Amino acid sequence: xxxxxxxxxxxxxxxxxxxxxxxxxxxxxxxxxxxxxxxxxxxxxxxxxxxxxxxxxxxxxxxxxxxxxxxxxxxxxxxxxxxxxxxxxxxxxxxxxxxxxxxxxxxxxxxxxxxxxxxxxxxxxxxxxxxxxxxxxxxxxxxxxxxxxxxxxxxxxxxxxxxxxxxxxxxxxxxxxxxxxxxxxxxxxxxxxxxxxxxxxxxxxxxxxxxxxxxxxxxxxxxxxxxxxxxxxxxxxxxxxxxxxxxxxxxxxxxxxxxxxxxxxxxxxxxxxxxxxxxxxxxxxxxxxxxxxxxxxxxxxxxxxxxxxxxxxxxxxxxxxxxxxxxxxxxxxxxxxxxxxxxxxxxxxxxxxxxxxxxxxxxxxxxxxxxxxxxxxxxxxxxxxxxxxxxxxxxxxxxxxxxxxxxxxxxxxxxxxxxxxxxxxx
Amino acid sequence: xxxxxxxxxxxxxxxxxxxxxxxxxxxxxxxxxxxxxxxxxxxxxxxxxxxxxxxxxxxxxxxxxxxxxxxxxxxxxxxxxxxxxxxxxxxxxxxxxxxxxxxxxxxxxxxxxxxxxxxxxxxxxxxxxxxxxxxxxxxxxxxxxxxxxxxxxxxxxxxxxxxxxxxxxxxxxxxxxxxxxxxxxxxxxxxxxxxxxxxxxxxxxxxxxxxxxxxxxxxxxxxxxxxxxxxxxxxxxxxxxxxxxxxxxxxxxxxxxxxxxxxxxxxxxxxxxxxxxxxxxxxxxxxxxxxxxxxxxxxxxxxxxxxxxxxxxxxxxxxxxxxxxxxxxxxxxxxxxxxxxxxxxxxxxxxxxxxxxxxxxxxxxxxxxxxxxxxxxxxxxxxxxxxxxxxxxxxxxxxxxxxxxxxxxxxxxxxxxxxxxxxxxxxxxxxxxxxxx
Numbered sequence: 001x002x003x004x005x006x007x008x009x010x011x012x013x014x015x016x017x018x019x020x021x022x023x024x025x026x027x028x029x030x031x032x033x034x035x036x037x038x039x040x041x042x043x044x045x046x047x048x049x050x051x052x053x054x055x056x057x058x059x060x061x062x063x064x065x066x067x068x069x070x071x072x073x074x075x076x077x078x079x080x081x082x083x084x085x086x087x088x089x090x091x092x093x094x095x096x097x098x099x100x101x102x103x104x105x106x107x108x109x110x111x112x113x114x115x116x117x118x119x120x121x122x123x124x125x126x127x128x129x130x131x132x133x134x135x136x137x138x139x140x141x142x143x144x145x146x147x148x149x150x151x152x153x154x155x156x157x158x159x160x161x162x163x164x165x166x167x168x169x170x171x172x173x174x175x176x177x178x179x180x181x182x183x184x185x186x187x188x189x190x191x192x193x194x195x196x197x198x199x200x201x202x203x204x205x206x207x208x209x210x211x212x213x214x215x216x217x218x219x220x221x222x223x224x225x226x227x228x229x230x231x232x233x234x235x236x237x238x239x240x241x242x243x244x245x246x247x248x249x250x251x252x253x254x255x256x257x258x259x260x261x262x263x264x265x266x267x268x269x270x271x272x273x274x275x276x277x278x279x280x281x282x283x284x285x286x287x288x289x290x291x292x293x294x295x296x297x298x299x300x301x302x303x304x305x306x307x308x309x310x311x312x313x314x315x316x317x318x319x320x321x322x323x324x325x326x327x328x329x330x331x332x333x334x335x336x337x338x339x340x341x342x343x344x345x346x347x348x349x350x351x352x353x354x355x356x357x358x359x360x361x362x363x364x365x366x367x368x369x370x371x372x373x374x375x376x377x378x379x380x381x382x383x384x385x386x387x388x389x390x391x392x393x394x395x396x397x398x399x400x401x402x403x404x405x406x407x408x409x410x411x412x413x414x415x416x417x418x419x420x421x422x423x424x425x426x
Numbered sequence: 427x428x429x430x431x432x433x434x435x436x437x438x439x440x441x442x443x444x445x446x447x448x449x450x451x452x453x454x455x456x457x458x459x460x461x462x463x464x465x466x467x468x469x470x471x472x473x474x475x476x477x478x479x480x481x482x483x484x485x486x487x488x489x490x491x492x493x494x495x496x497x498x499x500x501x502x503x504x505x506x507x508x509x510x511x512x513x514x515x516x517x518x519x520x521x522x523x524x525x526x527x528x529x530x531x532x533x534x535x536x537x538x539x540x541x542x543x544x545x546x547x548x549x550x551x552x553x554x555x556x557x558x559x560x561x562x563x564x565x566x567x568x569x570x571x572x573x574x575x576x577x578x579x580x581x582x583x584x585x586x587x588x589x590x591x592x593x594x595x596x597x598x599x600x601x602x603x604x605x606x607x608x609x610x611x612x613x614x615x616x617x618x619x620x621x622x623x624x625x626x627x628x629x630x631x632x633x634x635x636x637x638x639x640x641x642x643x644x645x646x647x648x649x650x651x652x653x654x655x656x657x658x659x660x661x662x663x664x665x666x667x668x669x670x671x672x673x674x675x676x677x678x679x680x681x682x683x684x685x686x687x688x689x690x691x692x693x694x695x696x697x698x699x700x701x702x703x704x705x706x707x708x709x710x711x712x713x714x715x716x717x718x719x720x721x722x723x724x725x726x727x728x729x730x731x732x733x734x735x736x737x738x739x740x741x742x743x744x745x746x747x748x749x750x751x752x753x754x755x756x757x758x759x760x761x762x763x764x765x766x767x768x769x770x771x772x773x774x775x776x777x778x779x780x781x782x783x784x785x786x787x788x789x790x791x792x793x794x795x796x797x798x799x800x801x802x803x804x805x806x807x808x809x810x811x812x813x814x815x816x817x818x819x820x821x822x823x824x825x826x827x828x829x830x831x832x833x834x835x836x837x838x839x840x841x842x843x844x845x846x847x848x849x850x851x852x853x854x855x856x857x858x859x860x861x862x863x
Binding site: 010011012031032033034035036082084085087088089090091092093094108109110111136137139140141143144146147149150151152153250251252253254255257289290291296299300302305306326356357359360361362363364366367369370371372424 | 454455456457492493494497498500501502503504505506526527528531532568571572575576578579580581582583584585684685686687688719720721725726729730733734735736737754755756782785786789790792793794796797799800801802
């Protein structure tokens with residue numbers, strides 16, 4: 001059996017990579033001494049992939065919002081019963097998620113890995129859709145959508161994306177709306193399935209104390225599907241400017257919530273995605289982390305509390321930085337933050353701060369390798385971005401201050417948008 | 427360090443003035459950590475104060491007198507973590523502190539991080555920021571405000587809010603009704619002085635557990651234990667994991683409304699099973715069959731068959747003997763959902779449990795117990811639970827106890843389970859959804 005072995009000695013991790021004859025890649029990260037085994041089968045297809053050419057044909061279609069997520073729900077249902085149930089009977093804990101750009105099916109188990117793994121490989125290749133089971137799912141997903149409507153953290157985030165993006169589908173709810181999912185049919189779901197669930201658009205990731213020969217031979221045994229063509233997705237043109245700079249909504253919360261962000265208009269690919277994420281992470285920590293003067297001031301003035309957080313999202317198709325939390329006065333807080341960001345953009349980051357934060361963030365990366373589930377998720381995500389999470393250690397070593405300051409200027413010269421959730425009574 | 431390969435153990439090192447030190451043996455992790463818990467009885471007049479202690483202590487200590495200075499030190503120590511918080515288990519409150527750092531071999535020059543990181547933990551513990559006879563006033567005012575705001579913001583998460591409202595109604599008059607961080611009215615009574623006095627009580631009278639996990643040498647562990655503050659600890663409180671039995675006379679029904687889209691149904695049951703009782707094992711299995719996993723009766727019937735909900739699940743509170751069922755539903759489906767949920771409980775009482783259902787539940791429990799050993803935090807939580815009840819169980823023996831549970835035992839325990847309270851948080855119909863401008 002031919003596969004490649006990559007040793008990451010400085011991390012104490014080993015990666016095995018196998019390419020199945022269909023073009024499907026399978027990655028194994030071996031974790032000696034761990035009981036838990038985690039396997040994921042994912043497709044590079046998420047909520048933003050709404051316009052595409054159906055594989056093996058010429059027709060380009062635009063599908064209803066939320067269909068990738070709907071398909072994720074439906075794949076669990078097979079002619080001979082619900083897959084969740086079957087995994088559960090084999091002692092595994094199964095689940096799936098749909099993000100902006102991925103749909104991932106997974107399970108974790110400690111025993112009976114082979115049986116569970118074969119089940120996973122099988123059912124993802126075998127959709128079973130009927131008019132009745134598609135209708136039934138609308139009730140369940142309708143309740144999932146309702147649950148998110150009441151979730152203030154979720155709403156404040158999506159309202160921010162709506163401010164940042166004029167056209168890009170990243171602004172759309174992953175599960176769609178009750179109205180959009182009403183339009184979903186069996187036929188449309190099959191179109192999506194046949195387009196995106198093909199070997200070259202997918203990957204299998206396994207993490208645990210397992211032998212590569214065993215894992216990859218099961219892939220050989222179980223993988224039967226083939227590409228019928230290439231995946232052609234289309235995204236609308238996204239202008240550099242904001243859609244709007246402010247949006248507010250009232251919900252049943254005790255104190256206002258805010259989330260603020262800037263759109264990153266520079267697109268990168270491969271390991272540059274990890275590099276840019278790291279750089280933006282360092283910038284955000286220097287700007288508003290607990291060691292910053294800005295954080296100290298806002299906290300001491302009671303304008304933010306422990307719920308304050310920030311994130312850098314860098315993907316092939318979009319990118320943004322965002323931050324926020326609870327605040328009694330979001331507009332005042334946003335004003336102070338904008339001012340501090342302008343100052344930082346003018347002054348740049350010092351060598352001292354760069355070295356210190358880089359050292360801490362690298363430590364957090366090493367810490368993240370404790371978790372089997374986390375490694376699996378990150379390996380999947382980085383694969384679809386044409387890079388490898390385990391290269392993160394090397395990227396930290398190569399990163400220099402000039403690059404970080406360049407990224408700081410590129411991103412933070414953009415103007416921020418503000419999303420606010422207000423209490424109903426106010 | 428010696429432990430059979432693959433076996434995760436907690437070795438008792440020493441008991442010093444009511445503080446028990448354990449060493450967790452498992453060295454596959456890339457981090458080393460110390461977890462410390464002080465335990466108090468859950469009482470209305472103390473709960474908010476206890477909750478405020480970790481918040482105050484995280485603001486800095488004598489050697490690092492601000493969050494900024496503390497965090498700069500943590501960054502220097504390769505992104506080490508120092509934290510504190512409050513949890514509630516049964517009618518006990520745990521004030522927890524935690525330190526962790528990456529293993530020495532991942533530092534640039536094989537630096538020894540344990541000594542430096544544990545010094546920070548001890549500084550936070552022993553030398554909080556004080557002035558005159560209380561906590562530093564300016565910091566205290568901020569943290570008390572934060573606590574009050576945090577208590578008020580419970581309403582933000584509707585699932586958790588409806589759960590805790592159900593518990594408050596069900597256990598009204600019992601200590602368990604008190605939320606983990608107390609109540610707003612009690613938080614407002616706190617002063618720098620009385621909170622600092624409570625800090626003194628915690629340090630001197632609360633029983634404590636310390637867990638050291640990861641790749642650290644015996645000499646460093648010994649130095650840490652020797653440096654741990656134990657002086658003046660001579661009147662250690664007794665904190666028993668009580669599980670008051672309470673008969674249900676009438677089912678209590680509480681409906682409340684709010685401007686929300688989805689109704690939240692919470693049904694609270696009394697199980698009459700004590701945490702130390704042999705019936706605890708069948709109870710856990712019962713919960714798995716009822717609403718633990720996708721194979722469970724609630725998931726299958728409320729979600730898959732009736733299509734009424736995205737989630738329908740049950741949880742148990744070990745130390746209080748409660749079982750709570752939760753589901754998010756359309757308000758108009760409330761009666762239908764309640765009926766289907768109660769039918770699942772009745773079915774179990776009548777013995778309608780298939781071999782498949784019990785088998786799936788047992789293997790899911792086994793997977794859960796084995797998976798816990800892959801997380802340093804979960805290992806500590808597991809052993810602390812065992813140490814509280816003095817059960818003497820480890821992961822392997824626990825798995826054996828679960829595997830020995832029979833359908834008859836589940837049915838027998840199920841017959842003791844009584845519905846106590848039905849709480850429904852319903853949409854008031856005014857929610858217009860997107861109120862964006």
